Amino acid sequence: MSVLVVGISHRSAPVRLLEQVTVGVGDNPGVVAGLRETGPVAEAVVLSTCNRVEVYADTEGFHAGVDAVSDLLARISGVPLDDLKKHLYVHWEGQAVLHLFEVACGLDSMVVGESQILGQLRRAYATSRDEGAGPTLHELFQKALKVGKRAHSETGIDEAGRSLVTVGLERAVAAVGPLAGRSVLVVGAGSMGALSGATLRRAGCGEVVVANRTLARAQRLAETLEGDRK
Secondary structure, three states: OEEEEEEEEOOOOOHHHHHHHHHHHOOOOHHHHHHHHOOOEEEEEEEEEOOEEEEEEEEOOHHHHHHHHHHHHHHHHOOOHHHHHOOOEEEEOHHHHHHHHHHHHOOOOOOOOOOHHHHHHHHHHHHHHOOOOOHHHHHHHHHHHHHHHHHHHHOOHHHHHHHHHHHHHHHHHHHHOOOOOOOEEEEOOOHHHHHHHHHHHHOOOOOEEEEOOOHHHHHHHHHHHHHHHO
């Protein structure tokens, strides 16, 4: 048996397709049960957040595992399989483990270093534990949570981007005055743009407009910021 990751996220898919998958999968316990009913998958954990859906599986074969996970995600989400496959990413064995550790550390998040992902991983494992997580994934997720916790507590990764944004906003206030209630433009929808937008929302800014080279990522960030506002 080997560890496989099949996923879709804000990095790989347009907003509407990603939303269709996240809504379809959600906390649906049928995903784990359905995977275990397939021949290739012995264990499974499903991580589902607003920005990603990832299936971690202990499977007897690469191609059989990818097909089993892809087919089930397409069936549950209602996205045609051919359309879904264009936006899925796959990691196998060592790369699958490395990817999980990067996710736990917040390195793959829209806002790099955010620590909310640790709680999401913990809940994903707890949800899947009774139905689809056996000894292989138990050990892997326990190690990932320890790695993530250590990275957040010892490296200051949570503060790295936040410090740059804070300095930038302080200079903006010095130049134009208080930002509360003002409309602002965020250029770029990457991790720094996302962190800037979230910080501006907390500061009480009015409309936050996102400009980005690709429309889909700009829409995704704008919708995330609007959700934070609500």
